[in-house]
Amino acid sequence: MELIESLGLNYKILIAQLINFAVLVFILYKFGYKPILRFLDDRRKKIEEGVINAEKAQAKLEELSEKEKKIIKDAKKEALAIVENAKNQAEEKRKELIAKAKQDISVIINEEKTKIKQEKAELVNEVKKDVSKLIVIALEKIIDKKVDKSEDKKIIEEIVTNLKK
Amino acid sequence: MKLNISLAPETIFEIAGFPITNTLLWTFVISLFLIIFTLILNKRKKLIPGKIQSVFELLIEKGYDFVKSIIGTEEKARKIFPLVMTMFIFTLVANLVIYIPGQAAVNLHKSEGIVPVFRAVMSDYGMVFVMTMITIITMHVVAIIVHGPFGYLKKFINFSSPLNFILGLMDIISEIAKIISLSFRLFGNIFASEVLGAVMLFLAPFFIPLPFIFLGILTAVVQAFVFSVLTLVFISLAAEIDRDEVVEQHSI
Numbered sequence: 001m002e003l004i005e006s007l008g009l010n011y012k013i014l015i016a017q018l019i020n021f022a023v024l025v026f027i028l029y030k031f032g033y034k035p036i037l038r039f040l041d042d043r044r045k046k047i048e049e050g051v052i053n054a055e056k057a058q059a060k061l062e063e064l065s066e067k068e069k070k071i072i073k074d075a076k077k078e079a080l081a082i083v084e085n086a087k088n089q090a091e092e093k094r095k096e097l098i099a100k101a102k103q104d105i106s107v108i109i110n111e112e113k114t115k116i117k118q119e120k121a122e123l124v125n126e127v128k129k130d131v132s133k134l135i136v137i138a139l140e141k142i143i144d145k146k147v148d149k150s151e152d153k154k155i156i157e158e159i160v161t162n163l164k165k
Numbered sequence: 166m167k168l169n170i171s172l173a174p175e176t177i178f179e180i181a182g183f184p185i186t187n188t189l190l191w192t193f194v195i196s197l198f199l200i201i202f203t204l205i206l207n208k209r210k211k212l213i214p215g216k217i218q219s220v221f222e223l224l225i226e227k228g229y230d231f232v233k234s235i236i237g238t239e240e241k242a243r244k245i246f247p248l249v250m251t252m253f254i255f256t257l258v259a260n261l262v263i264y265i266p267g268q269a270a271v272n273l274h275k276s277e278g279i280v281p282v283f284r285a286v287m288s289d290y291g292m293v294f295v296m297t298m299i300t301i302i303t304m305h306v307v308a309i310i311v312h313g314p315f316g317y318l319k320k321f322i323n324f325s326s327p328l329n330f331i332l333g334l335m336d337i338i339s340e341i342a343k344i345i346s347l348s349f350r351l352f353g354n355i356f357a358s359e360v361l362g363a364v365m366l367f368l369a370p371f372f373i374p375l376p377f378i379f380l381g382i383l384t385a386v387v388q389a390f391v392f393s394v395l396t397l398v399f400i401s402l403a404a405e406i407d408r409d410e411v412v413e414q415h416s417i
Contacts, residue, residue: 027204028254032225
C-alpha cells in the first residue's frame with residue numbers, strides 16, 4: 001500500500017472529488033448543455049422554417065408575377081380589341097354620316113333648285129307684268145297725242161316689231 | 166535552493182480533520198468558476214447570440230456532433246454527451262490554469278517544508294482516478310444494460326471452449342489495463358509537464374523554459390481531448406452489440 005500512500009490517495013478526498021465532479025456534471029448539463037442544445041435545435045428549426053417560408057414566398061411571388069404578366073397581357077389584348085372595335089365603329093359611323101350628309105346635300109340642292117326655278121318664274125312674270133304696264137303707259141301717252149286710226153295702227157305695229165326684235 | 170517534487174498532492178490546511186490538498190482546492194475553484202460561468206451564460210443567453218455565446222455554442226455543438234459521429238445514434242449521444250463534455254472542459258481548464266504565470270512563486274511555509282499553493286489538478290492521481298473510475302463504471306453499467314447480465318458475464322467467464330476461456334481471461338486483464346492506461350496517461354503527462362516546467366525554470370529561469378511551456382500547453386489540450394475521447398470510445402464500444410450476438414438473439 002506504499003503506492004497509494006505515495007500517490008497521496010485518501011478516501012475522504014476521493015469522495016470529495018467524486019461529489020464535486022458529479023455536481024459539476026449535473027450543473028453543466030442542467031444549465032449549460034441542455035439549454036444550449038435545445039437552443040440550437042430551436043434555432044435550427046427556426047432557420048429551417050425561415051428558409052421554407054422564404055422559398056414559399058419566392059414561389060408565391062413568382063406565381064403572382066406570372067399572374068400579373070398574364071393579366072397585363074390579357075388587358076393589352078382586350079384594350080387592342082376595344083380600340084379595334086372603336087375604330088371599326090367610328091369608320092362605320094363616318095361612312096354613315098358621309099352618306100347621310102350626301103343625301104341631305106342632294107335634297108337641299110334639289111329644294112334650292114326648285115326654289116330658284118320658282119323664283120325665276122315669278123320674276124319673269126313680274127317683269128312681264130311691269131313691261132305690259134309700261135307698254136300701256138307708253139301707249140296712253142302716245143294716245144294722248146290724238147292720233148288717228150291709221151297712225152295708231154302704224155305705231156302699234158312699230159312697237160310690236162320693236163318688241164319682237 | 167532545493168527543488169521539491171512530490172508525487173502526492175500537498176495538504177495546505179485541514180478542516181475538522183478533513184485534509185484540503187492544493188489540488189482539491191483548485192478542483193473546487195475551477196468547478197466553481199465553471200459553474201458560475203455556466204450560470205451567467207445561461208442567464209444571458211439570447212436567440213441571436215453574442216460573441217461569447219457563439220463561441221460556446223460552437224464548442225458544444227461541435228462537441229455534440231463529434232460525440233454523435235462516434236457513438237452513432239442521437240439517443241445514445243444525448244445520454245453520454247454531458248459526461249464526456251464535462252470531462253473535456255474540466256480537464257482542459259484544469260490543465261491550462263497552471264499556465265497562468267506567477268503561480269510557482271506562491272508557497273506556504275509549513276513545519277514539514279515549503280508547500281506550493283498551486284498545483285495542476287490532474288497531477289493529483291486521486292482526481293484522475295475518480296474520473297477514470299467514473300468512465301470504467303459507466304462503461305460496465307452500459308455493457309450490462311446492453312448485453313444483459315449473463316451476456317456480460319459470458320464475455321469474461323466462458324467455459325464453452327479452452328480458447329474462449331483464455332480469451333475471457335485476457336478480457337479481464339485488458340479491463341484492468343484500461344483503468345491503468347487511461348488514468349496514468351493523463352496523470353503522467355500532466356505531472357511530467359509540471360515537473361519538466363519546474364525543472365526548466367529551476368535550471369534556467371529566462372527564455373529556455375518557453376518551448377517547454379508551449380509543449381506543456383500542447384500536452385494539456387491534447388491530454389484533455391484524449392481522455393474524454395477515450396471515455397467516449399470505451400463507452401460506445403460497450404454500447405455496441407456484436408454481430409454474433411445479434412445472430413444469437415435472432416436464432417433464439
